[in-house]
Amino acid sequence: MSDEWLQTAIGGATPDTISVRGRNLADELMGRVTFTELAFLLVQGRVPSAAETRLLDAVLVSLADHGLTPTVLAARMTLTGAPESLQGAVAAGLLGAGSVFLGVVEDTARFLTPILDGDVAAAVAAERAAGRRIPGLGHPLHKDGDPRTPRLYAIAREGGIEGPYLRTLLLVADEHRRQSGRTLPINGAGVAGAALADLGFDPRVVRGFALLARTAGLVGHLAEERERPLGMRLYLEVERRGGHGAGA
Amino acid sequence: MSDEWLQTAIGGATPDTISVRGRNLADELMGRVTFTELAFLLVQGRVPSAAETRLLDAVLVSLADHGLTPTVLAARMTLTGAPESLQGAVAAGLLGAGSVFLGVVEDTARFLTPILDGDVAAAVAAERAAGRRIPGLGHPLHKDGDPRTPRLYAIAREGGIEGPYLRTLLLVADEHRRQSGRTLPINGAGVAGAALADLGFDPRVVRGFALLARTAGLVGHLAEERERPLGMRLYLEVERRGGHGAGA
Amino acid sequence: MSDEWLQTAIGGATPDTISVRGRNLADELMGRVTFTELAFLLVQGRVPSAAETRLLDAVLVSLADHGLTPTVLAARMTLTGAPESLQGAVAAGLLGAGSVFLGVVEDTARFLTPILDGDVAAAVAAERAAGRRIPGLGHPLHKDGDPRTPRLYAIAREGGIEGPYLRTLLLVADEHRRQSGRTLPINGAGVAGAALADLGFDPRVVRGFALLARTAGLVGHLAEERERPLGMRLYLEVERRGGHGAGA
Amino acid sequence: MSDEWLQTAIGGATPDTISVRGRNLADELMGRVTFTELAFLLVQGRVPSAAETRLLDAVLVSLADHGLTPTVLAARMTLTGAPESLQGAVAAGLLGAGSVFLGVVEDTARFLTPILDGDVAAAVAAERAAGRRIPGLGHPLHKDGDPRTPRLYAIAREGGIEGPYLRTLLLVADEHRRQSGRTLPINGAGVAGAALADLGFDPRVVRGFALLARTAGLVGHLAEERERPLGMRLYLEVERRGGHGAGA
Numbered sequence: 001m002s003d004e005w006l007q008t009a010i011g012g013a014t015p016d017t018i019s020v021r022g023r024n025l026a027d028e029l030m031g032r033v034t035f036t037e038l039a040f041l042l043v044q045g046r047v048p049s050a051a052e053t054r055l056l057d058a059v060l061v062s063l064a065d066h067g068l069t070p071t072v073l074a075a076r077m078t079l080t081g082a083p084e085s086l087q088g089a090v091a092a093g094l095l096g097a098g099s100v101f102l103g104v105v106e107d108t109a110r111f112l113t114p115i116l117d118g119d120v121a122a123a124v125a126a127e128r129a130a131g132r133r134i135p136g137l138g139h140p141l142h143k144d145g146d147p148r149t150p151r152l153y154a155i156a157r158e159g160g161i162e163g164p165y166l167r168t169l170l171l172v173a174d175e176h177r178r179q180s181g182r183t184l185p186i187n188g189a190g191v192a193g194a195a196l197a198d199l200g201f202d203p204r205v206v207r208g209f210a211l212l213a214r215t216a217g218l219v220g221h222l223a224e225e226r227e228r229p230l231g232m233r234l235y236l237e238v239e240r241r242g243g244h245g246a247g248a
Numbered sequence: 249m250s251d252e253w254l255q256t257a258i259g260g261a262t263p264d265t266i267s268v269r270g271r272n273l274a275d276e277l278m279g280r281v282t283f284t285e286l287a288f289l290l291v292q293g294r295v296p297s298a299a300e301t302r303l304l305d306a307v308l309v310s311l312a313d314h315g316l317t318p319t320v321l322a323a324r325m326t327l328t329g330a331p332e333s334l335q336g337a338v339a340a341g342l343l344g345a346g347s348v349f350l351g352v353v354e355d356t357a358r359f360l361t362p363i364l365d366g367d368v369a370a371a372v373a374a375e376r377a378a379g380r381r382i383p384g385l386g387h388p389l390h391k392d393g394d395p396r397t398p399r400l401y402a403i404a405r406e407g408g409i410e411g412p413y414l415r416t417l418l419l420v421a422d423e424h425r426r427q428s429g430r431t432l433p434i435n436g437a438g439v440a441g442a443a444l445a446d447l448g449f450d451p452r453v454v455r456g457f458a459l460l461a462r463t464a465g466l467v468g469h470l471a472e473e474r475e476r477p478l479g480m481r482l483y484l485e486v487e488r489r490g491g492h493g494a495g496a
Numbered sequence: 497m498s499d500e501w502l503q504t505a506i507g508g509a510t511p512d513t514i515s516v517r518g519r520n521l522a523d524e525l526m527g528r529v530t531f532t533e534l535a536f537l538l539v540q541g542r543v544p545s546a547a548e549t550r551l552l553d554a555v556l557v558s559l560a561d562h563g564l565t566p567t568v569l570a571a572r573m574t575l576t577g578a579p580e581s582l583q584g585a586v587a588a589g590l591l592g593a594g595s596v597f598l599g600v601v602e603d604t605a606r607f608l609t610p611i612l613d614g615d616v617a618a619a620v621a622a623e624r625a626a627g628r629r630i631p632g633l634g635h636p637l638h639k640d641g642d643p644r645t646p647r648l649y650a651i652a653r654e655g656g657i658e659g660p661y662l663r664t665l666l667l668v669a670d671e672h673r674r675q676s677g678r679t680l681p682i683n684g685a686g687v688a689g690a691a692l693a694d695l696g697f698d699p700r701v702v703r704g705f706a707l708l709a710r711t712a713g714l715v716g717h718l719a720e721e722r723e724r725p726l727g728m729r730l731y732l733e734v735e736r737r738g739g740h741g742a743g744a
Numbered sequence: 745m746s747d748e749w750l751q752t753a754i755g756g757a758t759p760d761t762i763s764v765r766g767r768n769l770a771d772e773l774m775g776r777v778t779f780t781e782l783a784f785l786l787v788q789g790r791v792p793s794a795a796e797t798r799l800l801d802a803v804l805v806s807l808a809d810h811g812l813t814p815t816v817l818a819a820r821m822t823l824t825g826a827p828e829s830l831q832g833a834v835a836a837g838l839l840g841a842g843s844v845f846l847g848v849v850e851d852t853a854r855f856l857t858p859i860l861d862g863d864v865a866a867a868v869a870a871e872r873a874a875g876r877r878i879p880g881l882g883h884p885l886h887k888d889g890d891p892r893t894p895r896l897y898a899i900a901r902e903g904g905i906e907g908p909y910l911r912t913l914l915l916v917a918d919e920h921r922r923q924s925g926r927t928l929p930i931n932g933a934g935v936a937g938a939a940l941a942d943l944g945f946d947p948r949v950v951r952g953f954a955l956l957a958r959t960a961g962l963v964g965h966l967a968e969e970r971e972r973p974l975g976m977r978l979y980l981e982v983e984r985r986g987g988h989g990a991g992a
Binding site for chain 4: 501502504505506507508509510511512513514515516521522523525526527529530531532534535538539550552553554556557558560561562563564581582583584586587588590591592593594598637638639640643644646647648650651654698700701703704705707708709711712713714715716717718719720722724726729730
Binding site: 102232 | 811812813814815817818819821822823824825826827828829832833835836839840841842843844845846975976978979982983986
């Protein structure tokens with residue numbers, strides 16, 4: 001007897017077995033599915049096709065943090081103060097993955113949902129009239145084109161799984177150019193959001209995959225921080241240049 | 249001209265290209281390496297072999313959270329109060345990945361490091377004399393054997409990459425049995441820690457891969473929580489059974 | 497010489513002195529101002545009057561978490577897994593202080609700002625027409641009145657500092673009753689938000705004081721959790737009742 | 745009927761009343777106790793005396809973050825990426841309050857506990873022989889004396905509540921000087937830890953008050969960050985000086 005509302009379809013365990021999404025973890029999953037396939041399975045309840053896996057891998061690879069972004073700096077600074085708690089540093093890094101940076105992944109998927117079969121021109125015009133930016137368009141550095149964008153479209157096409165989100169995002173970029181007379185390239189976060197939605201993920205969940213990708217980037221940066229720490233030195237320089245002493 | 253101490257080997261970007269560990273992200277990595285290979289590359293600076301990738305995938309698959317563990321419940325409860333911040337719920341879930349649960353991954357790797365070529369019997373005796381548990385041995389539920397353990401050993405052997413950490417962990421379990429007269433199986437977190445160390449990861453970093461695996465599990469649970477929320481109901485039952493009203 | 501943009505007005509230190517908001521910490525603040533006065537000073541740059549301090553103290557006292565709310569349960573569960581990191585458990589508890597619970601403090605202040613000298617009836621009508629709840633009105637438990645509300649109004653009046661936010665919130669409640677024919681009492685979070693705004697805090701910052709109050713509640717709960725842990729037991733019951741084994 | 749293990753002594757609510765530690769929140773606490781007194785009450789179950797309140801206020805005032813410390817920078821960077829989630833930025837700031845900075849508060853209380861009536865000289869000698877630093881002694885900036893230390897001792901003495909922790913910490917500093925021939929002043933975090941322990945707080949909980957103090961400092965810094973942001977600019981300078989472009 002069990003309480004239905006306390007049941008989860010994600011997984012469970014008995015003394016002998018562990019199951020994930022109804023599959024035997026040791027026999028059916030370990031050594032047989034990749035981590036990327038598992039992440040897909042955990043959310044959607046089915047193992048993705050080879051083409052879907054390749055696209056999801058490419059999305060995750062494209063979203064892992066690379067440079068010393070604000071979230072990476074926050075994670076490194078947190079490790080400076082609490083080197084005993086790697087989970088705290090990773091958590092601090094994820095907490096900055098909000099509306100300004102990674103939010104675009106979700107915003108793009110949400111923006112596209114109601115216009116997949118609808119009036120792209122009207123939607124773009126409405127955003128412009130309201131003075132809002134179109135989610136997924138433009139990048140502060142990659143002004144002439146984000147190198148991740150054509151690559152992700154190519155991978156989706158090679159797998160025959162370019163879907164309505166990816167297609168509509170192209171229409172949105174075209175329409176924006178037509179209405180504004182300005183070319184704003186589709187950015188990597190936007191195309192990632194569209195690809196995740198085409199892969200079947202609810203727009204309310206796509207940010208989770210951006211966080212997963214970001215976690216790998218943070219682990220890389222924190223491993224480097226353990227070897228070549230910059231947190232304390234950056235702090236000391238900030239204090240010095242601001243005219244303060246170090247007052248921990 | 250640049251300040252060397254502010255350089256990172258993890259990655260960077262110019263207007264035209266994004267590089268990760270010296271490779272062109274769009275051309276050399278997206279569509280060519282899996283997310284698991286990228287995570288390895290980010291930390292170690294090289295792409296793993298096929299056997300290494302399969303073992304790392306299996307480790308990550310084995311460590312993703314399945315049941316309604318305390319960290320999953322914390323994440324779901326956090327989403328109950330702040331549904332607008334998925335990153336906050338994931339972060340809350342990771343914060344519980346400390347010494348009691350996921351710490352074993354790191355503890356096992358650290359415990360094995362000094363005895364890889366050394367005196368296993370003396371190390372086990374010292375822990376026992378100090379009244380400490382041997383990291384990596386025993387599990388509250390899987391008392392007769394954690395199903396993940398033999399599977400991970402088999403995958404390592406199939407790839408020809410069972411290394412000194414995995415081998416020494418077997419010796420530790422044997423030695424513990426000899427000294428105590430009691431059989432404590434090697435648990436899944438312990439074998440994961442040994443495998444990660446054999447894959448070349450610094451024991452101070454292996455917890456990062458446990459966190460990465462856990463993030464996938466948390467995303468799965470939070471996607472389910474959006475569809476079938478249990479956080480609010482669990483709270484209301486706790487309040488009722490504790491004799492309080494709901495007083496948010 | 498220093499870089500102006502790296503200067504902070506909050507505080508600094510030299511080998512001999514520590515200053516906070518231009519005051520000598522040891523000589524002018526320690527032993528002379530309360531923690532509540534310091535919190536006010538840190539944000540507004542001046543020491544509050546006695547009446548302001550009493551009102552701010554009452555707001556903070558009213559907002560500290562009392563029962564086993566979702567955020568408290570998340571914090572306790574986090575301590576279960578990571579007892580070595582009290583800061584992680586407190587952080588997990590704060591992360592749930594989002595739109596559902598503590599967001600009301602900020603939402604109320606934001607809602608009132610444009611109608612302080614304006615058309616309350618139109619603003620209430622607009623929210624109702626849009627099917628939105630009026631921030632600050634109604635409580636799931638205190639249906640006939642939140643006991644904190646009249647007390648906070650009384651304290652503000654006794655100090656002669658009932659301001660436009662508190663007054664307008666009363667008008668909003670009246671107007672809602674007139675338009676809907678239903679009485680929704682002003683809740684404690686709403687009146688706290690109005691009081692904080694009347695105390696001169698920017699609506700974008702008032703949530704910070706809710707977080708400060710919540711931190712005190714979390715410290716109390718986590719101190720109790722160390723003595724009388726419920727996290728592990730709650731987890732085990734959830735697993736059992738959901739039909740799973742314990743599979744950490 | 746209720747489950748005893750799900751009861752909390754911290755507080756609860758009925759439709760009519762809210763109680764905290766057995767007291768009526770609206771009638772007995774709001775307007776009658778300060779936030780500092782409430783924080784004491786929440787943990788210890790009694791309202792502190794006037795002298796205890798003054799000392800606890802001074803401890804909290806002394807520990808609020810002032811300068812642009814690593815934890816403050818982490819919080820500000822987090823707000824840069826997620827301005828919609830003030831709780832995330834505060835949480836990120838608290839996560840760095842680990843062993844390197846705020847840990848001293850707890851470490852000092854723990855170190856003193858077994859030697860309150862014991863052999864200070866032997867304890868100091870043992871730490872020195874093991875090559876460990878004595879908790880609570882020395883400060884990277886305040887080399888000739890932390891200005892908070894004599895002030896906190898004076899406040900404790902004025903209130904007649906200098907207790908065994910504070911007294912023993914003085915003996916420890918003297919003994920260290922005698923054994924090493926070097927004068928290391930008692931730092932502000934150490935004296936805060938001793939004072940909190942003398943106030944009756946369990947050493948395992950004193951870090952919670954450091955976190956509470958830190959939260960006030962973080963709210964001050966985040967309020968300033970909203971007005972005069974430095975997070976994005978610091979990030980851009982780090983990217984530029986490291987030789988990277990901005991690649992969010």
